[in-house]
Amino acid sequence: MKSSDQAIVRFAPSPTGYLHIGGARTCLFNWLYARHTKGKFILRIEDTDLARSKQEYLDEILESIKWLGMDWDEIYYQSKRFDLYRDYAQKLVDAGRAYRKDDAVFFKYDFANTNVEIDDLIRGKIVFNELPKEEEVIIKKDGTPTYNFSCCIDDALMEMSLVIRGEDHISNTPKQILMYKALGFSVPQFAHVPLIMSEEGGRMSKRYGATSIREYKEDGYLAEAIANYLLLLSWSPGGNREIITLAEAKDIFEIKKVNKTAAAFSMDKLNWMNSEYIKKKSPEEYLSLVEEYLKGKNFLPDNIDKEYAKKVFLLFKDRLSKLSDLFVRARFCFYDDYTYDEDTKEILQRNLSKEIKVLAEKFSALANFNHEEVEKEFRKTATDLGLKTKELVHPVRVALSGKKVGPSLFETMEVLGRERVVAMLKRLIDYWGANV
């Protein structure tokens, strides 16, 4: 037995789907609690449903857990423990607490023990007035155990000091408590964490955007940001703090501080947090993150100069919500087949062909095409032409990117290079020529 302050907890995913937001947070809470108490964190794969469990899901779940920054001390597979569950079922049959029928085993609830109390660390005592049925299947006719049964046996045998799981399991708990008692096991403590709701308040579902951790990774969210954001749903480090790493959270995390209220998932806030984490990265870290992210994405043209690409990415670093924003925002730096966005029409209404032509000539004659020189020349030219700087900035930005918004214009020009800048300016002049 471990000393009582060292927790033994588990996360018990079922490989019948990808690791989703809710599961990830339950996992996070378990992991944090185990690490906080210097206890043990067990992964238990609940793959008793042979038809629906898939290797691909298992791989993905494990991958996501690691990606988020967690690790585990032990891992078990329920599919390898079927004999064990059958043995315990047989014990119950022998004791007259269960019976066989149609190859299945039915557990008989002890109704003398109807008032089941749950000792819940988050919610206090929960008392149930009724038990829904008189009996429960514990071994299905195919010989596999049902959830409540295998869950009880494993939580007891693996000596869980605390069962941390979603609130949706509260109603399973009285059934399980009765089984613990029938089996002669001591009943663990429970901590039922609130559910994560969709932005609309209902259940999280694919209809309302990504639900799996994998999808967020694919979309260019950083593991630290996801973990941090998930932590903030139903838990707070206090002191008006929001940005916190797992390593820091581990020191102060208390399961009793998890609140009872279901929290709505906010994509806006996640985006904000992700951008914070991107900004905090050093240029080198950011660049390798982008490189890793772009693998297999087929975004960059084949023979693109790597140094050029890096400069482009750096241009956008502090203004991304997620790495995939690059696909839309930075595309103009790699391809020149873009068209001008619909919302730039207003800017292009005023025909500045003559002025842009002068600017292109000045740029062609410029000794050093770096952003300082470009800016100086740009401002001077605008003034000479009787324009405010910004009257020239807007259309030039559209010329170069097709967009109304973007990074610093002069730095962008330096990165793009003289040749490309001049060519794109001419393209805008042609556009005016064709559209007037």
Place this chain on the structure above:
RNA sequence: GUCCCCAUCGUCUAGCCUGGUUCAGGACAUCGCCCUUUCACGGCGACGGCGCCAGUUCAAAUCUGGCUGGGGACGCCA
């Protein structure tokens, strides 16, 4: 239908356990101003909340009850 859980700004939350220090603090979003090369970033500011009704108390966001509202569970799925 039965059982269970929950209830502070639009959203996430601090405060609630141990009632007065709170005409409730922070963050996201929104809006405004400043900076500026547009957006963004940054800075400043605004908007906005203790669901309702009783009760306890000198005093309630904080304690109690009811109501209302939201959520969950009722599979030989997990």
